[in-house]
Amino acid sequence: MVEIVIDPVNRIEGHLGVTVNIENNQVTDAKTHANMFRGFELIVRGRDPRDAPVLLQRICGVCHTEHRICSLRAIENAAGVTVPDGARKIRNIIEVVTTLYSHAIWFYALAGPDFSKSFAGTNLERINFLTGAGYKEAVRMQRTLHEVLAIFGAKVPHHMTTVPGGVTVKPSADNIGRALTRLVEVSNWIGATENVPAVIDNVVDGKFDPSLGSALHDIVGMVLVAKEIGADKWGQGPNKFISYGVYDMADGSSFEPAGFFDGKKAHPLDEKKITEDVKHSWYTDDSGGMYVGDAPPLKPALDKSGAYSWAKSPRYEGHAAEAGPLARMVMMNEIKGSALGDPFDLRKKLAGGATVANTLARIIARAQETLILRDALVEWMGELVPGEKVSVPYKVPDNAFGVGLWEAPRGALGHWVSIKDGKIDRYQVITPTAWNVSPRDDKGQMGPIEQALIGVPETDFKKPLNVVRTIRSFDPCLACTVHVATPSGKRYQLEVGPVR
Ligand code: NFE
DSSP states (O other): OOEEEEEEOOOOOOEEEEEEEEEEEEEEEEEEEEESOOOHHHHHSOTTHEEEEEEHGGOOOOSSSHHHHHHHHHHHHHTTTOOHHHHHEEEEEEEHHHHHHHHHHHIIIOOOOOOOGGTTGGGGGOOOOTOOOOHHHHHHHHHHHHHHHHHHHHSSSOOOOTTTTSSOOOHHHHHHHHHHHHHHHHHHHHHHHHHHHHHHHHHTTTOOGGGOHHHHHHHHHHHHHHHHTTTTTTTTTTTOEEEEEEOTTTTSOOEEEEEOOOOOOOOOGGGGGEEEOOTTBBGGGGGSSSSSGOOOOOOOOOTOTTOOOSSSEEEEETTTBBHHHHHHHHIIIIIISSSSSHHHHHGHHHHSSSOOOOOHHHHHHHHHHHHHHHHHHHHTTTTOOOOOOOBBOOOOOSSEEEEEEEEHHHHEEEEEEETTEEEEEEEEEEEEHHHHHHOOOOOOOOOHHHHHHOOOBOOOOOHHHHHHHHHTTTBBBHHHHHOOOOTSSSSHHHHHHOOO
């Protein structure tokens, strides 16, 4: 048996350590270590609830949009506020733009290079992240997407225009026009959804036609290379999925629906079934084990026997569940009936099925979602009405409880707030990566990434590429999941040290 410690796993957001055991060239055991203290929930205690969206938005430099929106949704839920239609639409646009930006990071900078060696001899050197033309184009397009976010959000990162009760920016002919000019450029770079079959032919033939979509060529290339190396055969995980739903529609539904998929069928989401276990986390045992909304503030337990992560173990009805674009696409398939028209459903064609999890399926799901959201964005921009109402008055309740659920690029994000005497009494955040990177729970059930690593073929113990390909297929962000905090000048990370 060989034990490999990868710490840190690079080219992800934040800092993750992973230990895997390998026997007969296959992973037989895995542990994920989140090596930083989770402190933001403590920072907001005792504060005015309206501080929370601003402070908690700083949890992350990538999904700052979603932490802010989840936090203000929790406050709105506590205050019983419904935002006007104008705010609903602007929040959706801000959310799409953030997600497209984030997916581009993943394709071109984080996961893409995992496959670049296999690109030799193809035209896929475009995504070489040092010299590739595709990589450079992606950086330019990300800037353009950030300009759109700044048009509606005032600045990036950490936009400022969403507030409890609505947004502070009204649609106008001017901001709609400036955003559309930029979005047309990004959309042309991606390529039309109906071009997918022609692009597949091109990539197979080693041809490149930018008029069909430069990014489509790059992404389809990555999908086909991942298929060629067998990424559909490994990285399964629990094959259970969770999504909180995202993009509020005028009829009250979510464009990407909420649900829990149990391995066979999707069920409506019941937020009361979400718990967090702490048996293998560096927190006192009474810090978890119950409905997240009832959980007390975290108490660290640095010398706890059996603990190996600062992440807790979110569970749905006791199940480990995968969060992320694949979970959202599964809900689209199972609840809405279709994720993307059949001719393009590469998960069915290449990855084993519409509800199947593996390393390749996650890559395809992110590509599908990019196209679906780009198409929706074009439509939603056309629904903005200059001058329409974007906010309503509200009062922060003295004593109340609120839940804010939404989807961040990496999956299901939830904020839970308890307000007492007008101040935050308790606050809980469960991030998508907490779902995915969770350690074993109270029953010993491994987290989704740990489960996904079991069975991964690995022959190169110095460069365990399939292991990191599988981890990166989840696009983890540890900055969201755990954070450094030094309330008394203590460096928790250094005291505990990476687990070896
Ligand atoms: Ni720091 Fe985040 C996203 C959230 S991941 S990137 O997407 O929430 O846990």
